[in-house]
Amino acid sequence: MSAANETVLEVRGVTKAFGERQVLRGIDLDVREHEAIALIGASGSGKSTLLRCIDLLEDIDDGDVFLDGEVITDPGVDPVGVRRRLALVFQAYNLFPHLSALQNVVLGEMRAHGASRAQAEQRGRKLLARFGLAGREDDRPDNLSGGQQQRVAIARAFAGRPRALLLDEVTSALDPELVGEVLEAVRDLKRDGMTMLIATHEMSFAREVADQVAFLHEGRILEQGPPEQVLEAPQQDETKRFLARLLRAGR
Amino acid sequence: MPSDRRLEREAAKRRRHRRGQAIAGISSIVVIGGLAALILTSPGWPEVRETFFNWEVFKESFPDVLKAFWLDVKIFLVAEVAILVVGLVVALVRIARSPAMFPMRLLSVVFVDLFRGIPTILLVFLVGFGVPALQLEGPLEWVPTDPVILGAFALVLSYSAYVAEVYRAGIRSVHRGQRDAALAVGLTESQAMRHVILPQAVRRVAPPLLNDFVALQKDVALISILGPLEAFREAQIIEALNFNFTPLVAAALLYLAVTVPTARIVDRMGGPEGAVR
Numbered sequence: 001m002s003a004a005n006e007t008v009l010e011v012r013g014v015t016k017a018f019g020e021r022q023v024l025r026g027i028d029l030d031v032r033e034h035e036a037i038a039l040i041g042a043s044g045s046g047k048s049t050l051l052r053c054i055d056l057l058e059d060i061d062d063g064d065v066f067l068d069g070e071v072i073t074d075p076g077v078d079p080v081g082v083r084r085r086l087a088l089v090f091q092a093y094n095l096f097p098h099l100s101a102l103q104n105v106v107l108g109e110m111r112a113h114g115a116s117r118a119q120a121e122q123r124g125r126k127l128l129a130r131f132g133l134a135g136r137e138d139d140r141p142d143n144l145s146g147g148q149q150q151r152v153a154i155a156r157a158f159a160g161r162p163r164a165l166l167l168d169e170v171t172s173a174l175d176p177e178l179v180g181e182v183l184e185a186v187r188d189l190k191r192d193g194m195t196m197l198i199a200t201h202e203m204s205f206a207r208e209v210a211d212q213v214a215f216l217h218e219g220r221i222l223e224q225g226p227p228e229q230v231l232e233a234p235q236q237d238e239t240k241r242f243l244a245r246l247l248r249a250g251r
Numbered sequence: 252m253p254s255d256r257r258l259e260r261e262a263a264k265r266r267r268h269r270r271g272q273a274i275a276g277i278s279s280i281v282v283i284g285g286l287a288a289l290i291l292t293s294p295g296w297p298e299v300r301e302t303f304f305n306w307e308v309f310k311e312s313f314p315d316v317l318k319a320f321w322l323d324v325k326i327f328l329v330a331e332v333a334i335l336v337v338g339l340v341v342a343l344v345r346i347a348r349s350p351a352m353f354p355m356r357l358l359s360v361v362f363v364d365l366f367r368g369i370p371t372i373l374l375v376f377l378v379g380f381g382v383p384a385l386q387l388e389g390p391l392e393w394v395p396t397d398p399v400i401l402g403a404f405a406l407v408l409s410y411s412a413y414v415a416e417v418y419r420a421g422i423r424s425v426h427r428g429q430r431d432a433a434l435a436v437g438l439t440e441s442q443a444m445r446h447v448i449l450p451q452a453v454r455r456v457a458p459p460l461l462n463d464f465v466a467l468q469k470d471v472a473l474i475s476i477l478g479p480l481e482a483f484r485e486a487q488i489i490e491a492l493n494f495n496f497t498p499l500v501a502a503a504l505l506y507l508a509v510t511v512p513t514a515r516i517v518d519r520m521g522g523p524e525g526a527v528r
């Protein structure tokens with residue numbers, strides 16, 4: 001299905017170092033419209049850094065990232081305008097603790113996208129309801145479970161009508177019994193045709209929801225392909241070792 | 252019907268509570284009574300009671316000291332508002348990243364170092380006597396020479412330097428992820444500061460800010476060295492007329508009447524462990 005769709009995100013030769021530590025060593029990756037790509041790999045393999053670089057929360061050292069064919073990583077590009085077309089969901093939710101669930105969802109729409117309060121709130125309520133949070137609009141993040149907080153964060157990310165959604169291990173901070181409800185929210189977005197780049201440790205979820213799986217190892221994509229290929233018949237030794245380790249850990 | 256085990260536990264808890272109260276009561280009586288006895292039996296006590304705690308002098312001087320205290324109240328209220336604003340501006344300038352702000356950033360560092368480093372009383376003195384001595388004319392003619400205004404201005408300089416650092420600590424204490432999240436939803440840096448970081452920072456530093464407010468409430472007395480008739484000054488004058496220090500005690504009570512309630516508010520904000528129970 002994906003071949004016919006136009007490319008939303010295009011990552012070309014991206015490198016990034018933090019001081020001496022080389023985190024990304026030349027990443028190439030295409031994300032087409034309505035496509036979900038799962039990024040897998042050990043902790044420290046560069047998954048989060050790649051997502052943060054795409055959302056311009058980190059400057060890249062070399063290479064380029066294109067959004068809808070336009071380069072977004074040139075120094076002259078206004079990062080605010082780019083971030084308004086993308087959305088990032090964080091591992092630790094990063095909800096605004098001083099704001100209610102609804103206020104969290106509408107802040108960006110009102111301040112970044114110029115929606116009126118009434119408009120934004122009407123849509124925000126609908127979004128919260130869609131992710132199973134009807135009735136929790138006025139709750140502070142403190143009063144919500146981890147799974148509920150992460151669903152608020154997903155609603156907040158989705159509220160800006162992003163061209164692509166970047167998900168950074170959105171279930172890693174959750175108790176096991178709360179993982180399912182968050183994955184259901186992501187499935188819902190996938191059914192809706194949202195273009196997504198998903199860093200994840202949940203292999204079964206990657207298999208189910210992703211069109212492509214990319215295996216990151218020490219800042220490079222070692223292997224990429226359909227989930228059944230990468231996860232069941234990996235070609236690279238590193239991928240095999242990684243998957244075997246996960247299997248032993250019971251994932 | 253509660254079980255015997257539970258009744259037993261509750262009875263033990265009650266016994267422990269009663270014993271705790273008894274111990275607190277006895278130790279309070281011993282400590283406070285001991286201190287009182289020590290003071291009341293000291294050879295100088297009759298003299299001290301006459302010169303510091305003379306009820307007649309107190310009754311007579313209190314209305315005048317109270318009237319003068321209104322000036323203190325006015326000064327610290329106005330100064331506090333100015334301090335909260337100036338302190339915030341200095342803090343924000345200091346953390347601004349834009350290269351165009353470099354000279355302002357430098358100035359804010361100098362501002363904090365300078366006005367936090369000079370003793371407040373010296374600052375009051377320098378501003379209060381130095382500015383009028385300049386005999387400013389022309390475009391600077393508007394600069395006031397009123398000691399009340401200059402004294403308050405000196406306090407604003409001194410306290411803004413402290414308060415700026417309190418704000419800055421608060422801003423730095425907000426987790427980096429908050430800024431990331433604010434930028435990720437499409438806010439600009441300044442929107443992120445205004446809608447996400449500052450509201451959290453200010454909530455967090457409200458207790459230390461109020462604490463500085465308590466300190467300011469009493470430091471207003473420093474303005475007396477410039478001559479304005481605030482409570483301390485008024486009390487000193489009455490004291491000099493009667494050779495009796497009771498008016499100063501009256502002034503002290505008035506300062507306490509504003510600082511203690513503020514301190515209790517600080518306690519309450521810090522959670523129950525700060526409060527005396």
